Amino acid sequence: MRKVLQAHVDNEALDPTLRNAVAAGLLKLHEYYSHAKSSHYTIVATVLHPTLRVKWFNKLGEPLTIQAEVIFKHVYEEYAASSPPEAVTPVPAPKPSMSGDGGFLEEAITDGDGDGDDSGPGATGVTTSNDPNMAMAKSELNRYLSGEGGPGLLRDPLAWWKSKTVKSRVEREMDDKIAQFSSVTGASAKDARRFLTKYKRLDQALDAYYNDPSAGARATASTSKLGxxxxxxxxxxGDDITIDGTIKLCEDLDVDPEDVVLLAVAYELKSPAMGQWTRKGWTEGWKALGVDTIPAMKTTLETLRNNMARDTDYFRKVYNYTFEFSxxxxxxSLGLDMAQGFWAxxxxxxxxxGALAHVAAGGQDSDGDEVMASAAPxxxxxxxxxQWWFEYLEGSGAKGVSKDVWQMFSEFVRTIDSKFEKYDAEAAWPSTIDDFVEYARNRLAGGA
Known part of the structure; x- marks a missing residue:
């Protein structure tokens, strides 16, 4: 619609009065679009449409795609915590359909570069993981963001949701078999599903797994050694490893208790709190990493350290988990002193x-929306x-850091330019970050 209106504004053959009217309408449309783009309600509603989901935001650039994921995940978690699921009878899933009449929705899902490529940060949601068990044992949220269930009916998204309200009996039975298979073999959920899909019966799948030499190599960590x-x-x-045990473990691993790599270990082992480790998280975490001795763990720490430094997705997972377990x-919220310590x-x-390497606006696409590109060092x-960020928070009187601010800050670090000139105040950034940008601009203007 914007492109059509702009074409009329640029058409000198039209009556000037009509062109002025169209220009006024285009200006108002841009205003409404800016409001909609920054509204959490609009973002959540868009992601809830099974045909659009998070991938629709790809054409708006990586920061907005990531914001959409963070906002939607936060809303989902709040809802899940307060609303237990209700058992209802699902209806048959609707088949994907497009009317082909060139309407608004068809234009919305094809608008962009037009090549049909869904690659990018929102193409698969948040489904990638270095932990094979977590990658396949997806939560309901991650399965949806990954595109599970197909697009449904473009003009009737509620039909898709009605069909997906509860799992089918077959899906529940498969989940039970996967849990049993993994419990017996120590295999990942991915391998369990692969064998069960091929052999159908649990006993036959187990026999095939143990007769497959390559399958055994994937589960070499010993439960008894880890125990x-x-x-x-x-x-x-007590039942858990606590502070004293953690200090002893760090001594054996030759690692400082305040080393950043321990945050990656906390993520992998699903530590419930700082300096605390459960038997279940310890066993499952180290088995997923394939190690059961101190020397092997030392080697793994270096791998995790490098992953955190270089892999943006892995850094983000560890970064977000740090808020949860601390x-x-x-x-x-997280206390300001503690948040500053982890940020440091x-x-x-x-x-x-390079995990937080800067990404910058790479111009505009055919619809006038910004795309992202790598930036010069x-x-x-x-x-x-x-340090400016710490000083601003202390001066603002903040006592704690919310989950929203914590999660969005790492993306802000990646996307803001060195002079704070290209900050999009109309995007869905927390107000704390909005105010910090003004603070930083004032400091730069004053020669700080």
Whole structure:
């Protein structure tokens, strides 16, 4: 629609009065579009449309795609925590259909570069993972973001949702078999599904797995060895490894207890709190990483350290999990001092290795929307800006950091230019970040 209106504005053959009217309408349309683009309601509604989902935001650039994922995931988690699922009878899934009449929705899902390529940060949602168990044992949220279930009916998204309200009996039975298969073999959910899909019956799938030499190689970590190590570090009269055991573990691993790599270990082992490790998380986490001895764990720490430094997706997973496991029980926010401590570990590590390498606007597509591109070295966030951020938060009187601010800050670091000139105030950034941009611009103007 915008392209059509712009063509009329540029058409000098039209009556000037008509062109002025169209220009006024185009201006108003841009205003409404800007409001809609920054509205959380619009973002959530768009992602909830099974034909559009997060991938629709790809043409708006990586920052907006990531914001859409973060906002939608936050809303989902809040809803899931307060609303237990209701059992209802599903209806047959609607078949994908497009009317082909050139209407608004058809234009919306094809608008962009027109090549039909869904690659990019929103193409698969948040389904990638370095942990094979987590990658396949997807949550309901990740399965939806990955495109599971197909696009449904373009003009009747509710039909798709009605058909997906509960799992089918066959899906529930498969989930049970996967759980049993993994429990017996120690295999990942991905391998369990592969064998069960091929052999159907659980007993036949188990026989095939144990007769496959390559399958055995994927589950070499010993549960008994990991259990013995866990017992070495856990509290004598408790069930978990706590602070004292963690310090002893760090000594054996030759790692400082404040080393950033331990945040990656906390993510992999699903630590419930700082300095605490459960037997289940310990065993499943190290088995997924394929190690069961201290020397092997030392080697794995270096791998995790490098992944955190270089892999943007992995850095983001560890970064977001840090907020969850370090937040005090029952609290919605993280204390400012603690948040600053973790930022001081994470941000320099991501900047140095490239996980937080700057991405910049790479011009506009045919519809006038910004696309993202790599930027020249030195164009983005500087180390000094992290201290500015701390000083701004302290001066603002903030006592804690919300989940929204925590998650969006790492993306802000990746996308802001070094002079804070290209910040999009109409995007869905938290107001805390909006205010910091003004603070930083004032400091730069004053020669700070």
């Amino acid at each position: 013995a190590l866990f017992d070495k570090y856990k509290e004598p009269d 937040r005090p029980p029952g609290q919605r 570990l994470l941000i320099p590590h991501g900047l140095a290795g 030195g164009e983005g966030w500087k180390d000094a800006y992290t």
